[in-house]
Amino acid sequence: MTTTQTPRPSAPTPFVQRFSSTLLGARLARLLVVHELGTWGFGSGSPLVRRVETVVGELAANAVTHGKVPGRDFEVRAELRVTEGVLRVDVADARGECGPPRRPAPRGPLAEGGYGLVLVDACADRWEFVDRGPVGKTVRAEFAVDGVL
Numbered sequence: 001m002t003t004t005q006t007p008r009p010s011a012p013t014p015f016v017q018r019f020s021s022t023l024l025g026a027r028l029a030r031l032l033v034v035h036e037l038g039t040w041g042f043g044s045g046s047p048l049v050r051r052v053e054t055v056v057g058e059l060a061a062n063a064v065t066h067g068k069v070p071g072r073d074f075e076v077r078a079e080l081r082v083t084e085g086v087l088r089v090d091v092a093d094a095r096g097e098c099g100p101p102r103r104p105a106p107r108g109p110l111a112e113g114g115y116g117l118v119l120v121d122a123c124a125d126r127w128e129f130v131d132r133g134p135v136g137k138t139v140r141a142e143f144a145v146d147g148v149l
Helices: 023-039 047-065 116-123
Strands: 015-019 074-081 086-093 126-131 137-144
Touching (some): 023 047, 023 086, 047 086, 116 137
Antiparallel strands (some): 074 086
16 A cells, blocks of 8 residues: 655745845835745735735845945845745845844834834844845845745
């Protein structure tokens, strides 16, 4: 008697792309990650995709605004880790000397900026920043996808 096992879904190839450190590059990063999630089978209007879109938009804007080094791009990597039930998004830039705060503080109602990491904290299930050798930093956000696959 032979037994058959249901094969586990395989993870799609990670999305990795460098973008120019411009506002257009940040917008393109957000749009391409959303497109890639669609090719992986995630619905474009799903709550998960909207959360990822918000986080990628904020982190890419931060990379352009705070992590820009003349002549250097920023990089976005999205990876579905099926066995862990996690969608991981990394945004890396060339400035490692100025990392984000570990826990963002809410801003006053009249503040014109500073809400980006508050949004990241609210949308991602977990986030952190790590050094990126030899130079730079990576801000990593993770989203649970157990019920989606």
